[in-house]
Amino acid sequence: DTAVSQTPKYLVTQMGNDKSIKCEQNLGHDTMYWYKQDSKKFLKIMFSYNNKELIINETVPNRFSPKSPDKAHLNLHINSLELGDSAVYFCASSQASMLRGRETQYFGPGTRLLVL
Amino acid sequence: QKEVEQNSGPLSVPEGAIASLNCTYSDRVSQSFFWYRQYSGKSPELIMSIYSNGDKEDGRFTAQLNKASQYVSLLIRDSQPSDSATYLCAVNTGTASKLTFGTGTRLQVTL
Numbered sequence: 001d002t003a004v005s006q007t008p009k010y011l012v013t014q015m016g017n018d019k020s021i022k023c024e025q026n027l028g029h030d031t032m033y034w035y036k037q038d039s040k041k042f043l044k045i046m047f048s049y050n051n052k053e054l055i056i057n058e059t060v061p062n063r064f065s066p067k068s069p070d071k072a073h074l075n076l077h078i079n080s081l082e083l084g085d086s087a088v089y090f091c092a093s094s095q096a097s098m099l100r101g102r103e104t105q106y107f108g109p110g111t112r113l114l115v116l
Numbered sequence: 117q118k119e120v121e122q123n124s125g126p127l128s129v130p131e132g133a134i135a136s137l138n139c140t141y142s143d144r145v146s147q148s149f150f151w152y153r154q155y156s157g158k159s160p161e162l163i164m165s166i167y168s169n170g171d172k173e174d175g176r177f178t179a180q181l182n183k184a185s186q187y188v189s190l191l192i193r194d195s196q197p198s199d200s201a202t203y204l205c206a207v208n209t210g211t212a213s214k215l216t217f218g219t220g221t222r223l224q225v226t227l
Contacts, residue, residue: 031213041202043160043217056214090159094213101148101208102167105215107159 003027004108006091012114013081020077021111023091031055032074033092033105034066043090049074050096081115088112119143120207122218130226135192137221139205142186148208149181149188154220155201164190195225 004025013019025032033056034046048056049068063079074091088110094103121140129135137151148167152160166172166179166188178191188207192199202220209216 040219041154042219043204045214045216048213096213101213102165103213104150104162104165105213107161110159 004091004093004106006089006108006111008111009109010112010114012116014116015081015083017081018077018079019081019113020075021089021091021113023074023076023108025072025091025093025106025108027093027095027106029093029095029106030071031094031096031103032068032071033094034074034076035090035092035107037088037090037110039087047074047076083115086113086115119216120205120218122203122205122221124219125222126224127221128224128226129195131195131197133195135195135199135223135225137190137192137203137205137223139188139190139218140186141188141205141207141216143207143209143216144183144186146183146186146207146209149179150206150208150215151177151179151188151190152204152206152217153201154204160204192223195223197225197227199223200225 031050033048037043047066052068065077068074091108092105094105151164154160164179166181172179176193180189202222204220205218206215
């Protein structure tokens, strides 16, 4: 049973297109995240939702729009794709804790996006 | 100055040796520290977390934290070829579960 799953695993598309990546977790967690890992392996937070509420919104172009229909799902829609958007996008989830900041984040397998 | 810094490596150690991975961070209010392992083409996987100054041991892994020096390290004893991976240091300042990652250190364990 996959704890955090993402679709698709690979995405190859042309510049200017719009695409979506979907994430689902079956861990019962209340917090989900989107990360971007660039070609140099630098992993950076983009967004986070807690119980469908946006709680982290890093400096990301507004072409990127997250959406959380329920606490088990977090999708990422990207408009007008650019070459620089090529990266691996990871979804993650965690369960909020009384001890803030100590939650373990569980990562999905990643979506490898290549913009041509 | 980067918020979380790691030597990118590769760090090469022979099988059976101790691998020492280091990480420094800039935000003094950081409270929680994590080490993730990432195999090539795979997702990050948590291997250790540490919150208080000192050492924390789990099997062959020991995490060390020194908040005064803003330094956290990971020791891997009896290194195995299966330990070859990129090790990511992550720091949380305690707000909104935001993790800031370092660029990772690539470890190679040689036979």
